[in-house]
Amino acid sequence: MPELAEVEYYRKQWDAGVGAKVLAVELHAEKRLFRGVDLAALQRELTGAKLLASEARGKQMAFRFARGAWLAIHLGMTGKLRTEPADFTAGKHDHLVLRQRKLALVFSDPRMFGRVLWFQGAGEPPWWAKIAPPLTSDAFTRDVLRGVLQRRRRLPLKALLLVQDHFPGVGNWMADEILWRARLNPLRPSGDLSAPQSKSLWKEIRFVCAGAMKHVSHDFNDPPRGWFYHERWAVGGKCPRDGAKLARGTIGGRTTAWCPKCQLESNL
Numbered sequence: 001m002p003e004l005a006e007v008e009y010y011r012k013q014w015d016a017g018v019g020a021k022v023l024a025v026e027l028h029a030e031k032r033l034f035r036g037v038d039l040a041a042l043q044r045e046l047t048g049a050k051l052l053a054s055e056a057r058g059k060q061m062a063f064r065f066a067r068g069a070w071l072a073i074h075l076g077m078t079g080k081l082r083t084e085p086a087d088f089t090a091g092k093h094d095h096l097v098l099r100q101r102k103l104a105l106v107f108s109d110p111r112m113f114g115r116v117l118w119f120q121g122a123g124e125p126p127w128w129a130k131i132a133p134p135l136t137s138d139a140f141t142r143d144v145l146r147g148v149l150q151r152r153r154r155l156p157l158k159a160l161l162l163v164q165d166h167f168p169g170v171g172n173w174m175a176d177e178i179l180w181r182a183r184l185n186p187l188r189p190s191g192d193l194s195a196p197q198s199k200s201l202w203k204e205i206r207f208v209c210a211g212a213m214k215h216v217s218h219d220f221n222d223p224p225r226g227w228f229y230h231e232r233w234a235v236g237g238k239c240p241r242d243g244a245k246l247a248r249g250t251i252g253g254r255t256t257a258w259c260p261k262c263q264l265e266s267n268l
C-alpha cells in the first residue's frame with residue numbers, strides 16, 4: 001500500500017505532461033475503480049483540456065485541468081502511474097490513458113483496489129478540501145496532536161497513527177518507524193502519554209514524514225541506513241539502537257514490529 005512518499009513519487013510521473021492538452025481519453029469503463037464517476041462527463045471535459053498542475057495530499061493525488069476539472073487517483077494496493085510514448089498501445093491493466101501530443105499518461109492497476117474520482121466546478125472538490133493539512137506543515141502543531149491523542153485516548157498508538165483523517169499519508173512502515181524513534185510501545189493507549197512523550201511523538205511524526213519525502217519520493221530509494229525500516233521484516237531483525245530482537249504482532253489490523261527493550265509498555 002503506497003504511503004506518503006510513494007504517492008508523491010507516482011504523482012510526479014505525470015509531471016512531464018503538465019502544460020499539454022489531453023487529445024483523447026481511453027478508459028475501461030466497466031472497471032470498479034471508476035464506480036460512481038460520470039464517465040461521459042469525464043471523457044467529454046478532459047478531451048481538449050490542458051493539464052495545469054498536480055498535488056498530493058496524504059495518500060490521495062489530484063490532477064487539475066483547465067475549465068475547473070479535477071481528476072483524483074487513489075492507488076490502492078497495486079496502482080501505478082507512468083508515461084509512455086504517444087503511440088503506445090494500452091495493456092489490459094492500463095485502465096486510464098490520457099493521450100497527449102508527445103506522450104501518454106497511464107494509470108495501471110492489476111488488482112483494482114484503486115479509485116478514480118472526478119469533479120468539475122468552481123473551487124476545490126469536497127473530497128479534496130476535507131483532507132487534513134500535511135503533517136510537515138505549520139498547521140500540524142503539538143496542540144493538534146494532543147487534541148487527537150485525547151479524543152481517541154483508548155486507541156493503541158499504532159492504530160491511531162493509521163487513521164488517515166488525522167495522519168494523512170502515514171502507513172504501516174511509517175507508523176512503526178515513528179513509534180520506534182519516539183520509544184513508544186505500539187499498544188500503548190493514546191491518551192496515556194506524558195507531555196514529554198507527546199512532544200517526542202510530534203517531533204518524530206514530522207521527522208519521519210519529512211525524511212520519507214526526502215529519501216523516497218524522488219527515485220523510490222529506501223530510507224537511509226540506521227532507520228528501523230530496514231530491520232522491520234528482516235529475518236532476525238534487530239533494533240538499530242540496542243540490538244534487541246524485534247517483537248511482532250497485529251495491531252489495528254496491521255502487522256507491527258517494535259523493540260521490546262526500548263519500546264516498553266511502561267516506559268514512562
Ligand SMILES: [Zn+2]
Nearest residue numbers: 239242259262
Ligand atoms: Zn531497542
